[in-house]
């Protein structure tokens with residue numbers, strides 16, 4: 117590890133001079149806003165020209181279902197003139213005054229339910245005062261971007277660029293969050309310029325990455341993400357924060373290693389439940405470096421960040437405090453606060469933490485025995501500040517220290533049930549057993565790091581090894597899973613799931629079972645080692661009535677593709693669902709099933725990430741088309757409803773089945789649409805597209821890949837007249853044997869002929885997308901996505917006997 121302590125940092129200390137320097141007291145007061153907002157509080161974006169605010173505001177508005185308000189548009193609305201015309205008509209002084217007034221009105225008139233993109237009027241002193249005040253009750257996010265990139269984008273001279281960069285700094289003092297808008301190294305294209313096939317390199321990467329990153333960021337700082345997951349399904353990984361789940365792992369990375377290129381982030385994909393970012397260097401622009409590295413970790417790995425300032429910096433208390441506040445601005449998930457800081461300092465930081473959780477930490481350097489009362493008093497100290505987690509560490513001198521720390525944890529557990537979570541283990545090579553036994557954020561290395569760094573100091577085990585140990589010692593049980601359906605002999609699920617077990621060090625087997633009745637599945641689940649089932653056609657609807665509990669989604673869809681076993685307590689009854697969720701790694705008698713659905717998640721992901729900005733959902737206008745009337749068709753309709761689509765059409769060969777599906781959705785979702793109907797049935801293929809509706813921009817074909825009754829497999833083509841959307845759309849084909857279905861060929865031909873921007877997504881993109889969540893529901897562990905996707909793609913030809921080269 118290299119430590120850089122060469123120069124003093126130059127972060128804005130309280131009251132320091134900048135363009136819009138605040139008086140000290142005011143700055144402190146500003147820092148102390150609590151970052152707790154009404155769930156619907158409007159979110160404001162400020163930042164330099166060229167920082168990408170507009171695109172991000174657009175992404176945020178779509179993601180949260182908010183109104184998008186831009187200052188340009190508001191200016192015109194209020195004054196009746198564009199900015200340019202206003203400036204030439206009234207001159208710059210009056211223009212400046214009007215700008216400020218528009219900004220103030222815009223904030224005032226849109227207190228809730230909006231995402232506001234501020235223009236450059238946010239640089240004016242009066243505007244900044246207003247924003248500062250607004251930030252007491254609303255998230256105000258400062259968007260940053262690499263200055264070189266901005267200069268390039270805006271085609272600026274050096275001096276102009278420097279002025280812009282300098283001016284942008286003043287946004288720090290009127291925002292309570294910061295988001296570093298990374299440029300995608302794969303793609304230089306503008307968000308509008310995306311290509312239309314996943315086979316084409318760079319296909320909409322920029323948009324996909326920014327969409328994912330920024331949406332997650334908003335979920336995090338508003339706290340909406342976590343609440344949503346728990347509400348949706350008790351078995352989803354995000355239903356419980358990692359500290360409430362058994363056996364989670366954190367990979368420590370030092371900032372200096374990250375910045376000097378010693379760590380290749382993409383290689384660290386899966387292998388930990390969190391990244392512990394250790395700040396071990398100070399440079400003049402340390403805050404920007406931190407912002408950028410946090411953004412890189414989020415973009416590349418997408419797992420929570422534990423922000424930790426290395427003890428080697430403990431001499432510079434002022435630097436530590438600035439870094440702690442900065443981490444809260446970045447909305448990191450966990451912040452490690454050294455318990456040796458002064459009481460008031462700790463209290464103030466905890467007060468403004470927003471959704472960031474606090475880990476109070478004490479590291480003993482004097483080898484005090486775990487039996488010493490000192491440890492309990494450290495725990496009590498952290499508790500007094502309302503820390504969520506207390507982390508107590510010391511170096512192991514003997515193997516016995518590991519049993520001592522266990523005994524200490526039991527003593528703490530006996531104090532009371534309502535208290536912070538405890539992380540306690542021994543450092544050093546002798547502490548390994550206590551790291552394995554510890555259940556929250558045990559520090560692990562990653563195989564990719566170990567490969568590069570074989571020094572004896574790097575004694576950490578990998579998450580995979582830690583898990584293997586838990587299975588070997590009988591702490592966790594190997595389980596059996598199955599994909600169950602009438603035509604599952606070419607299912608890719610076994611490969612995807614077993615690859616994931618191996619990657620994570622889990623013991624598990626995933627079988628295919630071709631069955632003709634759900635009674636056969638009931639027999640399979642008599643085995644206490646039964647861990648869950650993927651439900652394939654034609655059982656997705658029927659399985660619902662066999663399950664005693666259902667996720668909110670499965671209920672709304674009326675179909676399930678994933679069931680998990682509910683295990684019996686000694687008296688034969690089922691335990692609470694969240695307890696069941698936390699016992700997923702253990703065998704035991706199965707007394708009932710829980711139904712969930714991940715098909716809709718796969719469909720949602722495919723539609724969402726492939727929709728072009730031109731086809732952003734407008735609830736009153738956007739239309740969707742679903743072909744089929746089975747469980748997949750239901751999941752497709754549900755995904756479209758979640759996207760905001762309120763005019764969905766269904767076509768199925770057997771009309772009656774389409775009517776049943778339409779009735780199901782209209783019975784609970786009809787009220788979402790002005791005419792009381794979200795789903796309408798197209799009776800025949802010869803019908804012209806209903807004239808009062810736009811042609812669909814979302815199309816999902818759920819025609820089975822295998823033969824149904826007398827019909828041949830997936831032989832469906834859409835009447836060309838239904839494809840007339842001028843902006844094209846996303847067409848998702850769920851059948852994947854072969855990939856090159858008649859529909860895929862038709863869309864490709866149509867695209868070539870008309871130049872309409874249809875993005876074709878095939879079944880091989882969908883299968884892993886539904887599989888990730890299924891794996892997570894069944895195991896409670898985060899899915900190793902890249903490995904699962906590769907397993908599906910690499911085994912496709914072997915399993916299905918078809919070829920993958922059908923997409924061009």
Ligand SMILES: O=C1C[C@@](O)(C(=O)O)C[C@@H](O)[C@@H]1O
Pocket residue numbers: 599600601604607608609650651652653677678715883886890
């Ligand atoms: O329909 C399918 C396909 C599948 O059954 C398979 O085995 O590939 C897996 C299910 O989760 C999914 O809903």
